[in-house]
Amino acid sequence: MKKNIDDLAIFGGTPTFREKLHVGRPNLGDRERLLARFNDILDRRWLTNNGEYVQDFEKKIAEKIGAKHCIAMCNGTVALEIAIRALELTGEVIIPSFTFVATAHALWWQQIRPVFCDIDPATHNIDPDLIQQMITPNTTGIIGVHVWGRGCDIDALARIARQKNLKLLFDAAHGFGCSYKGQMIGKFGNAEVFSFHATKFFNTFEGGAVVTDDDALASKIRLMKNFGFEGYDNVIYIGTNGKMSEISAAMGITSIESMDGFIAINYSNYKQYLSELEGFPGVSLVHYDESHMCNYHFIVLEIDEAMTHISRDSIVEILHGENILARRYFYPGCHRMEPYRTYFPHSGLLLPNTERLVKRVMSLPTGESIGKGDISNICQILRLVLENGSEISRRISRRNAAGYDQVPSYGE
Numbered sequence: 001m002k003k004n005i006d007d008l009a010i011f012g013g014t015p016t017f018r019e020k021l022h023v024g025r026p027n028l029g030d031r032e033r034l035l036a037r038f039n040d041i042l043d044r045r046w047l048t049n050n051g052e053y054v055q056d057f058e059k060k061i062a063e064k065i066g067a068k069h070c071i072a073m074c075n076g077t078v079a080l081e082i083a084i085r086a087l088e089l090t091g092e093v094i095i096p097s098f099t100f101v102a103t104a105h106a107l108w109w110q111q112i113r114p115v116f117c118d119i120d121p122a123t124h125n126i127d128p129d130l131i132q133q134m135i136t137p138n139t140t141g142i143i144g145v146h147v148w149g150r151g152c153d154i155d156a157l158a159r160i161a162r163q164k165n166l167k168l169l170f171d172a173a174h175g176f177g178c179s180y181k182g183q184m185i186g187k188f189g190n191a192e193v194f195s196f197h198a199t200k201f202f203n204t205f206e207g208g209a210v211v212t213d214d215d216a217l218a219s220k221i222r223l224m225k226n227f228g229f230e231g232y233d234n235v236i237y238i239g240t241n242g243k244m245s246e247i248s249a250a251m252g253i254t255s256i257e258s259m260d261g262f263i264a265i266n267y268s269n270y271k272q273y274l275s276e277l278e279g280f281p282g283v284s285l286v287h288y289d290e291s292h293m294c295n296y297h298f299i300v301l302e303i304d305e306a307m308t309h310i311s312r313d314s315i316v317e318i319l320h321g322e323n324i325l326a327r328r329y330f331y332p333g334c335h336r337m338e339p340y341r342t343y344f345p346h347s348g349l350l351l352p353n354t355e356r357l358v359k360r361v362m363s364l365p366t367g368e369s370i371g372k373g374d375i376s377n378i379c380q381i382l383r384l385v386l387e388n389g390s391e392i393s394r395r396i397s398r399r400n401a402a403g404y405d406q407v408p409s410y411g412e
């Protein structure tokens with residue numbers, strides 16, 4: 001246990017953890033059942049192309065959400081692209097900049113301009129009150145993102161979409177297993193898109209899905225994700241390859257069986273972080289409303305440097321030194337990433353809350369591979385850092401002035 005700032009690894013101490021603790025280390029579920037399913041797939045030599053496992057997975061997901069259709073896909077990004085195309089979005093679509101860049105890319109990939117809207121700092125979700133002023137004659141839709149799995153203001157977005165005759169799609173990549181006003185996320189708008197990427201609490205290695213109650217839209221999406229094929233040799237539509245493999249679906253079915261357990265672990269980790277970190281001036285943990293269903297997948301801290309006297313980036317750097325690979329999210333904001341920053345260099349002027357939040361937010365490791373003792377150690381380091389914010393900041397500044405090359409690089 002480190003008691004002194006000289007013990008921190010960035011100042012020469014030994015890292016707290018020998019192995020790196022990743023945010024989003026995959027949850028695995030029951031290995032025996034998973035391997036039995038893999039064997040079955042191999043025995044039957046049916047590896048992809050709408051096999052039994054994919055069909056079963058889609059049925060189970062639709063049932064869980066209470067939706068009519070689930071179309072499983074190879075990943076969330078392709079699912080977004082196909083949903084956007086199937087909804088015939090064109091021109092401009094309003095999205096938050098505070099999201100993973102895939103939300104914006106899925107539009108730009110199809111020559112649609114993402115118009116970045118600011119967020120409500122209290123919820124980190126798109127602020128419906130600001131949408132009105134971003135609507136132009138070219139606007140065809142809105143994509144809401146349920147950041148951290150906390151449903152965005154779906155009622156207000158639906159009202160605007162109805163009044164302005166816009167399509168409403170949700171990027172629900174974070175929202176599987178969460179609810180909004182008594183209904184599962186997945187039930188809202190024209191359609192919702194999930195990601196089942198390995199870093200999500202519920203994964204299919206790579207994977208995603210579009211969920212909708214709209215029969216015609218579902219049929220179109222089914223065609224689009226399979227090259228437009230309707231039966232053998234009969235292509236009736238433009239399409240691509242968005243299919244989920246049988247192996248991924250088997251992982252998904254196994255994950256469904258363990259899902260309640262994953263959520264229980266996430267919940268218990270969240271409660272422990274809350275009790276160990278609450279009360280530090282300038283540090284707030286993103287809270288989940290327990291009257292909703294929630295996956296508790298993200299442990300998110302907001303750092304107010306004016307009170308902690310140490311920046312979010314310095315805290316992340318210190319944690320990386322201890323092999324705790326905390327992540328900045330969604331830094332630096334889509335509008336500051338290419339190609340958007342070149343095409344729309346001034347969009348930040350309309351995004352003060354996003355600009356502020358991307359400098360304050362960081363996420364911490366959780367999931368089934370993070371133990372109670374790990375969380376205690378992580379929180380103990382954080383407390384040491386927060387109790388000595390000014391002194392550590394001074395030392396980091398001196399070190400940087402002396403030409404030290406600062407660390408962190410961020411990949412997936």
Ligand SMILES: Cc1ncc(COP(=O)(O)O)c(C=O)c1O
Pocket residue numbers: 075076077078099100102103145171173174194195196197207208
């Ligand atoms: C908000 C959001 N949208 C879209 C995606 C893209 O999903 P995928 O990685 O499955 O393509 C992610 C995933 O990481 C995400 O977090």
